[in-house]
Amino acid sequence: MALINLPDPEQLASRILRGVREAVASGLNLLDNRLADARSRSARLLASLSGERQMNEGHLVGVTGPPGAGKSSLVSAMIREWRFSGRTVGVLAVDPSSRPELGGGALLGDRIRIKNSSYDEGLFIRSLANRNQMGGVSSEVWPMSWLMLSCFDVVVVETVGVGQTEIDIAEIGDTVCYVAQPASGDTIQYLKSGIIQIPDIFAVNKCDLGAPARKTAAEISRSAPRQDRREDWDYPVCLVSATMNTGIKQLNDQIDRHRSFLVGAGSLGNLRTRHHSAWVMRLLKEEFGTFGLELAGGSATISQRLGEHRSCQFEEYERIRTQILSRFKSDNSSSSITKKEHPNEQAVV
Numbered sequence: 001m002a003l004i005n006l007p008d009p010e011q012l013a014s015r016i017l018r019g020v021r022e023a024v025a026s027g028l029n030l031l032d033n034r035l036a037d038a039r040s041r042s043a044r045l046l047a048s049l050s051g052e053r054q055m056n057e058g059h060l061v062g063v064t065g066p067p068g069a070g071k072s073s074l075v076s077a078m079i080r081e082w083r084f085s086g087r088t089v090g091v092l093a094v095d096p097s098s099r100p101e102l103g104g105g106a107l108l109g110d111r112i113r114i115k116n117s118s119y120d121e122g123l124f125i126r127s128l129a130n131r132n133q134m135g136g137v138s139s140e141v142w143p144m145s146w147l148m149l150s151c152f153d154v155v156v157v158e159t160v161g162v163g164q165t166e167i168d169i170a171e172i173g174d175t176v177c178y179v180a181q182p183a184s185g186d187t188i189q190y191l192k193s194g195i196i197q198i199p200d201i202f203a204v205n206k207c208d209l210g211a212p213a214r215k216t217a218a219e220i221s222r223s224a225p226r227q228d229r230r231e232d233w234d235y236p237v238c239l240v241s242a243t244m245n246t247g248i249k250q251l252n253d254q255i256d257r258h259r260s261f262l263v264g265a266g267s268l269g270n271l272r273t274r275h276h277s278a279w280v281m282r283l284l285k286e287e288f289g290t291f292g293l294e295l296a297g298g299s300a301t302i303s304q305r306l307g308e309h310r311s312c313q314f315e316e317y318e319r320i321r322t323q324i325l326s327r328f329k330s331d332n333s334s335s336s337i338t339k340k341e342h343p344n345e346q347a348v349v
């Protein structure tokens with residue numbers, strides 16, 4: 001493959017912070033690039049983007065639910081509402097059914113283009129095929145959402161809710177909204193499984209269908225397991241219709257209310273820090289494996305280091321990476337560990 005000039009991370013970060021669209025696109029491409037040089041530049045980019053803003057500002061909203069529930073349609077309707085109120089919106093659509101080569105549903109971007117005919121500077125959509133780690137959200141999605149949070153008021157991550165995904169999305173969003181399909185057993189089964197953290201907000205879509213939607217909403221209200229509930233939050237169930245544009249403003253209001261709830265409880269920053277640590281750990285594990293984590297003192301030590309660097313975890317991430325890489329190199333030159341044992345170097349070959 002021909003060599004591609006990779007951007008200077010610090011320069012790129014300053015352009016992203018000014019909301020330059022080309023810079024946002026190029027930053028997302030960098031985060032999506034698995035080669036060694038790109039990975040270290042990604043860490044520098046994220047370190048440059050980290051700051052107070054990402055601890056306290058913006059809103060990361062996870063939208064999940066079964067295929068066909070109307071997530072993309074609903075996100076599209078929600079975007080119109082947000083844009084109407086002057087907020088800028090970034091979207092990451094992680095939806096395998098959106099992959100045109102699979103003949104799946106229309107890309108979210110296409111829906112938006114159909115509905116909002118004029119080009120909109122305040123809206124940025126990136127569709128990602130699900131790179132499918134056992135049904136989970138692939139590891140680059142979180143850094144991508146973090147990048148978008150540095151320059152958009154609202155960042156939406158749309159994922160299909162199957163198995164592992166709900167757990168992953170709960171580790172991305174400040175607020176998680178579950179979109180339910182009326183008259184489908186999926187949601188109730190999902191709630192009764194009890195293994196997953198319940199979403200903050202439920203949206204029963206397709207309320208234009210009438211009774212089945214109302215029945216599903218009532219079932220959800222009854223079934224949400226009470227023991228998992230956080231105090232003081234009421235887990236609203238909203239009846240909406242993406243196609244008829246019904247209840248969208250009310251849903252967005254509930255999403256705002258959840259953010260205010262987190263801010264009021266002083267927990268938005270803590271929540272993001274927790275999510276941050278979980279994903280940095282995941283990125284390290286993915287790049288270096290458990291053996292690599294041991295070279296940096298093991299996961300407990302790493303967690304502690306990340307906890308001590310709350311507002312600049314990416315810089316700490318980069319330091320830990322460098323440390324692991326140099327340990328790999330020194331072990332490599334002095335002992336039996338072969339170069340091939342560093343997964344990243346294999347990737348570069």
Ligand SMILES: Nc1nc2c(ncn2[C@@H]2O[C@H](COP(=O)(O)OP(=O)(O)O)[C@@H](O)[C@H]2O)c(=O)[nH]1
Pocket residue numbers: 065066067068069070071072073074097105106205206207208209240241242243244
């Ligand atoms: N009747 C009705 N159909 C809807 C509504 N929202 C979405 N749909 C339809 O449901 C199907 C799946 O929608 P889509 O947004 O692609 O679902 P996703 O897979 O969850 O993203 C499409 O045929 C939509 O037109 C709604 O509010 N009412």
Ligand SMILES: [Mg+2]
Pocket residue numbers: 071072073095097098105
């Ligand atoms: Mg979709």
